Amino acid sequence: MSKFELSDKELKQLLQNEGLEEPSLSFNRLILEKAAAYEHARSIKTPLALKIVFGLVMVVPVIFIFIFGGVDLGLSDALQGQQLSIPKPDLDFQINNYYIYFLALTVGVIWLSIIFNKMLSHRDGNPVKNG
């Protein structure tokens, strides 16, 4: 047990006499710059057409691969005996396979970077609670 005797009031006074730490003089300026940068980024509007094009670029190859790329979803087993068949039009765009693979790879990389970015921001950023 401590022999040192200080009441709560005395300890509070003692610590308050110490005062608070002061940050550097550029503290406010740096925050305001960051806030202005945030406002600037928020004010940039992505055109709707660009969003639609981006969405199509991201989604169409996935649909294409699943429908025409030979991916077996097991639907044929599930639909067995029901006399249903998925139409598979024979499309030939006369595109070199090299470009198709390159496109698929690019889309894959973009998808992975989006998922990875989401994971990182979820891990790093404690979501701000309502106050």
Add this chain to the structure above:
Amino acid sequence: MKGHNESYAMELIIAKVKQGDMVAFNALIDEYKAMAFTLALKLMKNREDAEEVAQDAFVKAYSNINQFEGKSKFSTWLYTIVYNTALTRLRKKQLDVQDIDSHAVESSAFQSEPGHEWRKLERDERSSYIQQALGQLVSEDQVVITLFYLNENSLAEICEITNWELSNVKVRLHRARKRLLIELEKLLDTEVRSLL
């Protein structure tokens, strides 16, 4: 009355910040920067990191200002962000913020002069001792001491800021206070012995 006027002024400032008023935001920073920085410094242990944490916390507060609905005090909401930002930064730096073994502190033998010696010390000397004694505590003890005694936050507010249980806050505060006095006592004892 004064307190009421102050809180009304703060409500006005926050309303302006919600509208994107940078001058109002600057006033908000001025009002809370010292405490936010002090809190960050207790956790980060160096000024550069503490400044970055406090700045990030202010920017987060600005970008999420619409989530502040006035259910709690603005300061409590802001210090919660500071605390969480500091913890995230610490995790990134892989610093160990585990409690030091309390046994090691409490089992150390000491013989000291009684409390009245303390009151004889000059202010500058006392300040140095307090800083040294506080520096001996673990980060979380420093945080709870700072919030309760320096910023006069209530136990409920400390719970909100740190996300600890009320019983945990009470125990930690009691233990931190005891450790702080022990550290002060040890420092004073060493000083008295060195004079002999």
